[in-house]
Every structure is written in C-alpha cells, then in structure tokens.
Amino acid sequence: MNFFAMAIIALMLSFPGAAGAEWYKGNTHSHTINSDGDSSPDIVARWYKEQRYNFVVITDHNYNTDVRGLNALLAAPGKFLVVAGEEVTDRFKLSEERTLPLHVNAIATDQSRGARTIGPSGGGSVGEVLQRDVDSIRAAGATPQLNHPNFRWAVDVDAMHRLRNYALFEVWNTSTNCNNLGGGGYPGTEALWDSVLTRAKTVYGVASDDAHQFKDWGPEYSNPGGGFVWVKADTLEAGAIAAALDRGDFYSSTGLRLERLEISSRRILIESELNGQTRHRVTFIGRGGRVLYQTDDNPAVYEIKGNELYVRAKVVDSNGRVAWTQPVFVE
Numbered sequence: 019m020n021f022f023a024m025a026i027i028a029l030m031l032s033f034p035g036a037a038g039a040e041w042y043k044g045n046t047h048s049h050t051i052n053s054d055g056d057s058s059p060d061i062v063a064r065w066y067k068e069q070r071y072n073f074v075v076i077t078d079h080n081y082n083t084d085v086r087g088l089n090a091l092l093a094a095p096g097k098f099l100v101v102a103g104e105e106v107t108d109r110f111k112l113s114e115e116r117t118l119p120l121h122v123n124a125i126a127t128d129q130s131r132g133a134r135t136i137g138p139s140g141g142g143s144v145g146e147v148l149q150r151d152v153d154s155i156r157a158a159g160a161t162p163q164l165n166h167p168n169f170r171w172a173v174d175v176d177a178m179h180r181l182r183n184y185a186l187f188e189v190w191n192t193s194t195n196c197n198n199l200g201g202g203g204y205p206g207t208e209a210l211w212d213s214v215l216t217r218a219k220t221v222y223g224v225a226s227d228d229a230h231q232f233k234d235w236g237p238e239y240s241n242p243g244g245g246f247v248w249v250k251a252d253t254l255e256a257g258a259i260a261a262a263l264d265r266g267d268f269y270s271s272t273g274l275r276l277e278r279l280e281i282s283s284r285r286i287l288i289e290s291e292l293n294g295q296t297r298h299r300v301t302f303i304g305r306g307g308r309v310l311y312q313t314d315d316n317p318a319v320y321e322i323k324g325n326e327l328y329v330r331a332k333v334v335d336s337n338g339r340v341a342w343t344q345p346v347f348v349e
C-alpha cells in the first residue's frame with residue numbers, strides 16, 4: 019500500500035480535531051556536512067524525498083541549517099517538506115575521565131527571519147544542562163526531543179523523570195553506538211521508558227535515523243532509513259508536524275507499517291500491514307513494564323481494564339521489524 023492510501027485509512031483517536039488529519043512519514047534526526055554528516059543538505063533531503071518520506075528534520079550539531087532554499091526546490095504540498103532543526107549538543111563533565119554527551123533536538127525551528135542557531139546552554143549538573151537546553155529550545159518556538167539516552171550511558175531514568183517541558187525521547191536511534199537495547203547493567207531505552215511512565219510522567223517514544231552517512235553503506239556506518247515516525251497531523255507543515263509529535267499523535271517504527279491504529283480510553287486496536295507470509299506479535303505493556311496481554315491476532319485488540327496506569331503496545335513482525343505505539347494513561 020502506498021502512503022497516499024495509508025493517508026486515507028480511517029483512524030479513530032481519542033483526541034479532538036483528528037478529523038481530516040492524515041498520516042505523514044518522517045525522520046526527526048539527520049546530519050549534513052554542516053556538522054559531522056558526509057553529504058550536503060541537498061543530498062540528504064533528496065534521499066528522504068526519493069524514499070517517499072513526507073518529511074525530514076535536518077538536525078546538525080549546534081547549527082541551524084537553512085532549509086528555505088531546499089524547500090523552494092524540493093517541497094511538494096502535502097507530499098514532502100524539509101523541516102528546520104538543530105541538535106543542541108551539550109555535555110556535562112562528570113569527572114576527569116568521563117564527560118557525558120547531552121543532546122536535545124530542536125524540531126521545527128523558526129527560520130522566518132533567518133536560520134539562527136540555538137546552541138548549548140551548559141549547566142552545573144546533568145539535570146540543569148538538559149533543562150536549560152529544553153527551555154531554550156521551547157523559547158525558540160521549537161519542539162524538544164531528548165536524544166539517545168544510552169549514548170555513553172549519559173541519561174538515566176531519574177534525569178528523564180525530573181526533566182520538565184518535554185514529551186519526546188528516542189526509544190530507538192538507528193546510529194551505530196546508541197545502545198538502545200541496554201546491557202552491562204544498564205537498562206535499555208524501552209525499560210527507561212516504562213520506568214518513567216510508571217512514575218506517571220508522559221513521554222513518547224520516537225524512532226529516528228540519526229543518519230550521518232549517505233555515501234558509504236554498511237553496519238559500521240550510521241545510514242538513513244532504519245527508524246522513523248508516522249505522524250497524524252492536519253497538514254504537512256512544520257509547526258503542525260511538531261505539535262502532533264509533541265501531543266503523541268504518532269507511532270514509531272523500524273519498518274513495520276500499521277494499517278489501523280485506534281486508541282481510546284476503552285480499547286486499543288492495532289492492525290499491521292503484513293505482506294505475504296509475514297506475521298506479527300503484539301504485546302500490550304503497562305505499569306512497571308509488565309506484559310498485560312500478548313496476541314498474534316491481526317488486528318490485535320486490548321480492552322482497557324482501568325487499573326493498568328498506562329497501556330502502550332509493541333508490535334514485532336516475523337522479520338524483526340518493530341513498531342511502538344504511544345502510551346495512553348488510564349484514569
């Protein structure tokens with residue numbers, strides 16, 4: 019099914035204003051030669067357009083890449099858009115031996131009066147650095163996304179829980195060294211997510227590329243295409259996309275596409291697009307990361323009981339591709 023057909027599939031969500039909205043596929047994290055990527059912004063944007071993404075956010079380290087000229091060339095109404103952004107790239111020196119990287123994406127920065135870099139704010143602790151960066155991103159009118167918490171094991175559950183004024187974090191970062199799955203005594207990003215949700219704090223999981231290499235391809239490179247979001251938004255416009263992400267009106271994926279996603283306070287229905295002999299397994303997860311229900315049915319339906327605190331779903335297909343839906347909190 020192509021993305022035009024995907025876009026018109028009926029969706030029932032519990033939030034108002036969903037009528038008329040459409041699904042848009044995008045990547046919220048990519049680099050160019052304006053930081054440590056290997057390709058020009060033009061090549062990067064064209065790659066995503068040719069792969070039939072609807073949007074890509076250019077997020078160079080401490081550099082606000084100007085996307086206005088790119089959009090003059092490449093934007094197509096309702097089909098493709100380059101979204102301005104920046105990876106606010108900060109750090110905290112824990113000791114002489116250990117400096118923690120603290121990176122927060124700014125999504126949909128305002129370039130109406132030029133491309134102005136936000137840059138790192140610094141601070142006296144991990145929490146202060148992250149908070150000042152999130153706040154400066156908000157002050158610039160952009161939407162923050164806490165990147166790769168497990169990159170050099172920098173951001174733990176307490177930091178994620180204390181941080182205010184953000185909703186997005188990377189549950190999946192496709193680049194080569196972000197330790198999504200955890201290990202060596204550190205929890206994976208999904209376990210971090212459940213720990214934060216169990217403390218009744220709403221955060222939404224993003225899958226992103228963090229693409230750096232568009233010329234050389236292979237397992238040692240951070241190539242594009244491995245992690246993306248499907249966003250339900252009224253229009254393909256930078257502000258609308260960022261607002262929909264910030265509200266949790268999206269799901270994340272490493273390649274699995276959903277045909278139907280119905281989330282209400284009473285039940286969750288998930289139907290995967292499964293081609294040929296591909297099958298899936300859907301796990302519904304609640305308080306403490308506990309499995310509430312697991313099924314191979316397609317569609318998969320979970321009736322909310324009321325005592326789960328929250329419910330989110332993880333879909334894994336028989337070829338290892340994953341989709342994550344956003345948590346719904348139960349009254």
Ligand SMILES: [Zn+2]
Binds near residue numbers: 121166
């Ligand atoms: Zn980073």
Ligand SMILES: [Zn+2]
Binds near residue numbers: 228
């Ligand atoms: Zn990055």
